[in-house]
Amino acid sequence: MTEKTNKELILVIDDEESIRDGCRQALEKSGYAVITAENGEEGIRIAKERKPEIAFVDLKMPSISGTEVIDILSRDIPDIVLVIITGYASIVSAVESMKKGAYDYIPKPFTPDQLRAVVKRGFDHRNLKIEARMLRTEKEEMERNFITFVSHEMRSPLLVIEQYLEALRTVAGGCLDKNANDIIDRCNKRIHGLKALVEHWLDISRIESGVFATEKKPVDIPGIIMRGVEEMAPLYHIRELSIETDISEGIPEITGDEESLVRVIVNIMGNASKYTPGGGKVSIRARHDEYYVRISISDTGTGIPQEKLPFIFEPFYRVKGKKEEARGSGLGLNFCKRIMEAHGGKIEASSQVGKGTTFVLELPR
Amino acid sequence: MTTKKKILLIDDDSDFLMATKLILESGGYEVFLAEDGKSGVEMVKSVSPDLTITDMMMETWGEGFTVVSKIRSIEAGKDMPLIMLSGVDLQGPYQSFEPPEESPKVDMLLHKPVKADDLLKYVKRLLDN
Numbered sequence: 001m002t003e004k005t006n007k008e009l010i011l012v013i014d015d016e017e018s019i020r021d022g023c024r025q026a027l028e029k030s031g032y033a034v035i036t037a038e039n040g041e042e043g044i045r046i047a048k049e050r051k052p053e054i055a056f057v058d059l060k061m062p063s064i065s066g067t068e069v070i071d072i073l074s075r076d077i078p079d080i081v082l083v084i085i086t087g088y089a090s091i092v093s094a095v096e097s098m099k100k101g102a103y104d105y106i107p108k109p110f111t112p113d114q115l116r117a118v119v120k121r122g123f124d125h126r127n128l129k130i131e132a133r134m135l136r137t138e139k140e141e142m143e144r145n146f147i148t149f150v151s152h153e154m155r156s157p158l159l160v161i162e163q164y165l166e167a168l169r170t171v172a173g174g175c176l177d178k179n180a181n182d183i184i185d186r187c188n189k190r191i192h193g194l195k196a197l198v199e200h201w202l203d204i205s206r207i208e209s210g211v212f213a214t215e216k217k218p219v220d221i222p223g224i225i226m227r228g229v230e231e232m233a234p235l236y237h238i239r240e241l242s243i244e245t246d247i248s249e250g251i252p253e254i255t256g257d258e259e260s261l262v263r264v265i266v267n268i269m270g271n272a273s274k275y276t277p278g279g280g281k282v283s284i285r286a287r288h289d290e291y292y293v294r295i296s297i298s299d300t301g302t303g304i305p306q307e308k309l310p311f312i313f314e315p316f317y318r319v320k321g322k323k324e325e326a327r328g329s330g331l332g333l334n335f336c337k338r339i340m341e342a343h344g345g346k347i348e349a350s351s352q353v354g355k356g357t358t359f360v361l362e363l364p365r
Numbered sequence: 366m367t368t369k370k371k372i373l374l375i376d377d378d379s380d381f382l383m384a385t386k387l388i389l390e391s392g393g394y395e396v397f398l399a400e401d402g403k404s405g406v407e408m409v410k411s412v413s414p415d416l417t418i419t420d421m422m423m424e425t426w427g428e429g430f431t432v433v434s435k436i437r438s439i440e441a442g443k444d445m446p447l448i449m450l451s452g453v454d455l456q457g458p459y460q461s462f463e464p465p466e467e468s469p470k471v472d473m474l475l476h477k478p479v480k481a482d483d484l485l486k487y488v489k490r491l492l493d494n
């Protein structure tokens with residue numbers, strides 16, 4: 001028979017010889033290849049070597065228990081379908097094993113027909129699982145390519161326009177009067193705005209496809225605040241805003257992605273500087289309790305009307321403003337919200353028009 | 366008057382080539398253009414430029430380095446000053462950029478867009494050496 005090697009492989013791990021033989025006979029008759037093991041250790045070794053599609057595991061065996069075997073096999077052998085053979089239909093241990101990764105159970109004694117029914121269900125389940133995984137991988141791959149494609153297609157023309165403006169200034173140089181130079185400056189400003197929009201949008205796509213914020217390492221909270229402050233200091237200086245920090249002692253490290261959390265702080269500080277008139281102040285406070293670390297960033301700026309507050313975290317939502325510096329993408333806060341959620345945390349805003357706005361970042365410890 | 370120094374520009378974007386050519390010409394250089402790595406390498410042979418500026422070529426990741434290796438293996442390109450341009454911010458938090466193990470010698474790495482003054486300054490410095 002040529003298809004012999006293509007036969008689906010089933011492993012039976014049971015210390016009772018009669019069960020092993022019974023299973024073998026019934027399943028071989030239905031066209032499956034069957035291998036057996038009489039204890040847990042042997043079963044695990046054979047399973048790792050031969051990678052069966054389905055394994056039957058007796059719960060009550062000497063030395064390694066069936067539950068342990070299930071634990072190891074479900075972890076080490078991808079897509080394996082595990083079925084428990086249980087002597088005294090003891091629901092409790094069966095349920096326990098199902099939690100650990102078993103898919104089904106069959107109580108002793110069982111007939112060949114019952115056995116074949118379980119096997120068929122097992123294969124159906126396995127095929128569905130594999131198909132779902134393939135679809136998921138395909139979808140992720142498409143998303144990743146899409147991000148790469150769009151980022152390139154959007155950034156390249158912007159970059160070329162900037163280079164042309166540089167060339168224009170160089171070539172025309174002395175012939176350009178002040179008005180012409182102003183126009184070039186304005187073009188550059190708008191290009192920067194568009195570039196920032198693309199970057200924000202890319203950041204958000206990266207979070208959605210799981211590329212961003214997947215790093216999980218210890219993060220030092222005072223450290224990320226200081227990084228944000230240092231990055232924003234020059235801009236704050238230009239806009240004549242002061243920064244005040246108040247970070248309490250002994251703030252514990254949290255687990256997360258340092259880079260994306262710094263982006264969040266920079267984003268909020270950037271907003272605060274856009275909507276706070278010169279002479280104003282931005283205060284950053286960090287505190288912790290038993291469960292959370294909280295960072296609050298308050299400004300003395302224009303504030304956000306109460307009825308607009310619920311929407312500011314929505315993508316592309318912008319409270320209308322005339323000030324030129326206040327131009328933005330409307331994606332910044334949405335980005336922050338998603339990063340916080342990826343960390344199991346949240347972001348909230350409170351505000352009083354004319355007085356200022358406070359953003360609170362809450363991260364679980 | 367001395368003859369103009371020759372600069373070869375390799376980039377797959379014809380507009381980027383045009384803009385950069387204008388800047389370099391304003392600095393008094395003779396500029397040659399290649400729109401892909403292969404013809405760039407050919408032109409190193411036929412033109413013998415005094416300096417080459419090549420894109421890192423992001424679409425086929427790292428293609429720029431292959432081009433540089435090829436240039437370095439030609440007599441005319443062995444010791445020629447070479448500037449590489451990148452379109453991505455390599456400092457960014459999420460670009461996992463790693464140059465190839467045996468990275469061929471590049472004299473300078475610049476980020477696009479390049480300021481005209483910077484470009485002319487660096488080109489002059491490399492040519493004067």
Ligand SMILES: Nc1ncnc2c1ncn2[C@@H]1O[C@H](COP(=O)(O)OP(=O)(O)O)[C@@H](O)[C@H]1O
Nearest residue numbers: 271272275312318319328329330331332333357
């Ligand atoms: N500190 C703040 N003070 C006042 N308004 C703010 C502040 N931060 C955000 N906003 C409002 O929330 C809107 C959404 O913010 P964001 O998502 O960062 O987009 P934008 O790029 O427009 O700043 C802004 O348009 C602005 O009206």
